[in-house]
Amino acid sequence: MKDKEKRKLRGDVEGNARALATGFKYLVEPNRMTLDYPVESMKLAPNYRGFFTVDDKKCIGCSMCEMVCPPEAITMIPRVVSPTGETLPVQEGASQEAGAKPAKKTKRPVVNWGRCIYCYFCFDICPVDAFVRSNVHDLAYYNDADYRPSYEGYLKLPEDPVKKSKKVVPRPDMKRGIKYEPAP
Amino acid sequence: MNLNEKVYDISEAGSIEPEGDRTIALQIGPSHPGSGHMRIKTRMDGDIITKVDADIGFVHRTSEWLSERRQFIKAIPIVERIMLPDTVHANLAYVLALEKILNIEPPPRAQYLRSLAAEINRITSHLYGIGIFGIFLGSSTVYMWAFGDREPFIDLMEMLTGARITNSYIVPGGVRWEMPKGFKEKAESTLQYMENRFNDYNDIWAKNPVVEARTVNVGVVDRNRAISLGVVGPNLRASGVDYDTRKASPYAAYKDIDFEVPKMNHGDSYDRLLIRIEEIKQSIRIIRQILKDMPEGKIIADSIYSQLNPVMKKVFEQEQRVMFPAFFNQMRPAAAESIARVEAGRGEIFFYLKTNGDKYPYRFRWVTPSFRNLAYFSDVAVGYRLADLPAIYGSIDYFPPEADR
Ligand code: SF4
Ligand code: SF4
Numbered sequence: 001m002k003d004k005e006k007r008k009l010r011g012d013v014e015g016n017a018r019a020l021a022t023g024f025k026y027l028v029e030p031n032r033m034t035l036d037y038p039v040e041s042m043k044l045a046p047n048y049r050g051f052f053t054v055d056d057k058k059c060i061g062c063s064m065c066e067m068v069c070p071p072e073a074i075t076m077i078p079r080v081v082s083p084t085g086e087t088l089p090v091q092e093g094a095s096q097e098a099g100a101k102p103a104k105k106t107k108r109p110v111v112n113w114g115r116c117i118y119c120y121f122c123f124d125i126c127p128v129d130a131f132v133r134s135n136v137h138d139l140a141y142y143n144d145a146d147y148r149p150s151y152e153g154y155l156k157l158p159e160d161p162v163k164k165s166k167k168v169v170p171r172p173d174m175k176r177g178i179k180y181e182p183a184p
Numbered sequence: 185m186n187l188n189e190k191v192y193d194i195s196e197a198g199s200i201e202p203e204g205d206r207t208i209a210l211q212i213g214p215s216h217p218g219s220g221h222m223r224i225k226t227r228m229d230g231d232i233i234t235k236v237d238a239d240i241g242f243v244h245r246t247s248e249w250l251s252e253r254r255q256f257i258k259a260i261p262i263v264e265r266i267m268l269p270d271t272v273h274a275n276l277a278y279v280l281a282l283e284k285i286l287n288i289e290p291p292p293r294a295q296y297l298r299s300l301a302a303e304i305n306r307i308t309s310h311l312y313g314i315g316i317f318g319i320f321l322g323s324s325t326v327y328m329w330a331f332g333d334r335e336p337f338i339d340l341m342e343m344l345t346g347a348r349i350t351n352s353y354i355v356p357g358g359v360r361w362e363m364p365k366g367f368k369e370k371a372e373s374t375l376q377y378m379e380n381r382f383n384d385y386n387d388i389w390a391k392n393p394v395v396e397a398r399t400v401n402v403g404v405v406d407r408n409r410a411i412s413l414g415v416v417g418p419n420l421r422a423s424g425v426d427y428d429t430r431k432a433s434p435y436a437a438y439k440d441i442d443f444e445v446p447k448m449n450h451g452d453s454y455d456r457l458l459i460r461i462e463e464i465k466q467s468i469r470i471i472r473q474i475l476k477d478m479p480e481g482k483i484i485a486d487s488i489y490s491q492l493n494p495v496m497k498k499v500f501e502q503e504q505r506v507m508f509p510a511f512f513n514q515m516r517p518a519a520a521e522s523i524a525r526v527e528a529g530r531g532e533i534f535f536y537l538k539t540n541g542d543k544y545p546y547r548f549r550w551v552t553p554s555f556r557n558l559a560y561f562s563d564v565a566v567g568y569r570l571a572d573l574p575a576i577y578g579s580i581d582y583f584p585p586e587a588d589r
Contacts, residue, residue: 012393015391015392015393015396016392016393016394018387018391019387019388019392019393019394021387022384022387022388023325023388026384031332033332033335045342045343045346045364047343047346047361047364047505048342048346048347049346049347064510064513067255067513068255068257068258068508068512068513070254070257070258070260070261070262071261117261117350118347118350119260119261119350119352120346120352121257121352121508123507124360124505124506124507124508125507125508125510125512125513126507127493127495127496127510128495129495129496129499129507170336170339172336172370172373172374172377173373173377174373174376174377174380177332177333177335177336177374177377177381178335178336178339
């Protein structure tokens with residue numbers, strides 16, 4: 001107990017002086033690592049898990065992604081395969097030409113962005129690797145319905161909302177921890 | 185002060201005080217005035233705390249229940265969400281329990297990558313704790329510093345896994361992504377940066393006389409009391425018990441790694457502050473060893489890899505990304521039970537998993553470190569002044585969502 005008291009008394013002047021000096025050092029030379037968003041924004045690595053879409057031609061409609069999705073963000077919607085290999089919406093009550101082959105029915109996934117947690121389980125379970133990444137992660141929508149795109153809306157990869165900003169990448173730095181350098 | 189005196193429910197407004205009782209009720213929280221999402225019901229005699237009753241459950245999210253009503257693989261994101269500063273450890277603990285039931289042994293490289301992710305995560309978790317303790321004592325500098333210094337480590341995790349916090353990195357059989365190119369160099373510079381920062385942390389925080397004055401000899405828990413209260417993690421080691429699950433029952437790559445378990449002697453708030461800094465130093469040492477000694481080889485067990493279809497195998501060769509076999513969707517482990525223990529940032533996580541051949545777990549019980557440290561909190565603050573409460577509460581690094589689950 002006595003040792004502790006002694007240590008404290010000895011440290012009082014010196015310790016306060018050190019704390020003040022360190023504080024002063026950072027007052028003069030701040031080590032901010034703030035990203036000046038949206039003037040600058042991050043160029044994300046290729047493996048970043050951002051918004052994604054599905055390759056309509058690759059997908060085989062197996063529903064594995066729907067099954068694995070933890071928050072149940074994926075809905076499978078019915079589609080029909082067109083002669084070109086792309087899928088078309090199912091037309092209710094569309095008249096079949098006599099003799100024509102009935103269109104092949106299939107399903108395609110649509111993601112509800114309000115539920116998705118970007119775990120990418122759907123990516124990894126897909127037997128044909130049909131999902132496509134984007135490097136966009138900073139999107140917000142104005143109303144609830146926009147979080148649930150139509151299939152056509154979902155197929156378009158979202159645009160980067162801060163396209164015009166200066167793109168930077170984080171680099172480790174001995175003084176600041178992270179320094180943002182212009183993206184190569 | 186008689187600790188055995190009858191306790192009156194102070195949650196009822198205007199409750200009748202016993203005659204001659206000079207204590208008053210004081211409620212701290214639950215709307216987060218530094219209490220976290222919990223209510224601290226205290227009784228005060230003047231400004232001396234005579235009783236602390238932690239009222240928890242404000243952020244209870246039925247996580248256990250949710251994970252028992254989904255396929256096994258879907259529990260991975262759920263367990264992560266109880267302890268966001270510390271996701272890898274929760275993920276690892278669950279996967280360890282599941283692997284025991286499925287009888288899968290991950291390859292050595294995957295073990296090392298798991299430990300790597302876990303140690304990076306431990307550093308971010310401890311920095312989180314240091315930052316919160318800082319703001320509790322009114323030091324917004326340390327708060328900003330610690331949260332800022334988490335950033336380089338979170339950036340490392342982002343490089344490794346593609347996500348900052350909710351990594352979902354560990355799956356049965358191994359890990360999902362190979363270490364990307366340039367990771368070692370980046371990690372080494374980040375570690376060096378953190379080591380240089382310790383001097384500044386000492387000056388402003390750990391060796392600062394103001395901090396010492398507020399934390400030395402405050403909230404003392406001696407060795408025996410800490411053991412009997414069932415304290416875990418850094419708080420236990422601050423009281424002088426060098427118990428660490430990584431040593432006591434090694435998992436992942438820890439049996440091959442040489443590291444020390446730091447411990448302190450006094451068990452006061454100041455020791456609980458220092459121990460986290462010491463543990464960050466050990467984690468840095470572990471990460472260096474892992475990066476140096478990481479064995480070559482696959483990152484996923486052969487039993488999982490052999491189930492991949494040709495497209496998936498090609499993806500693995502090109503991108504070093506492990507895709508999931510259909511088995512992950514349709515797992516129906518035979519009836520069995522298993523436990524897993526993992527030393528997380530705040531202490532030992534204990535998971536109990538019971539299966540009965542169904543596609544959902546029969547029971548999945550979680551015991552989280554914050555919950556176990558709660559017992560401690562009700563006991564340790566008694567007898568100190570009200571102004572000491574933040575110094576005690578902040579030092580135990582309690583994370584309400586982790587305790588409430
Ligand atoms: S990333 Fe995860 S949450 Fe999002 S759609 Fe895919 S599986 Fe579902
Ligand atoms: S898992 Fe792949 S192939 Fe199957 S439905 Fe989903 S996107 Fe299509």
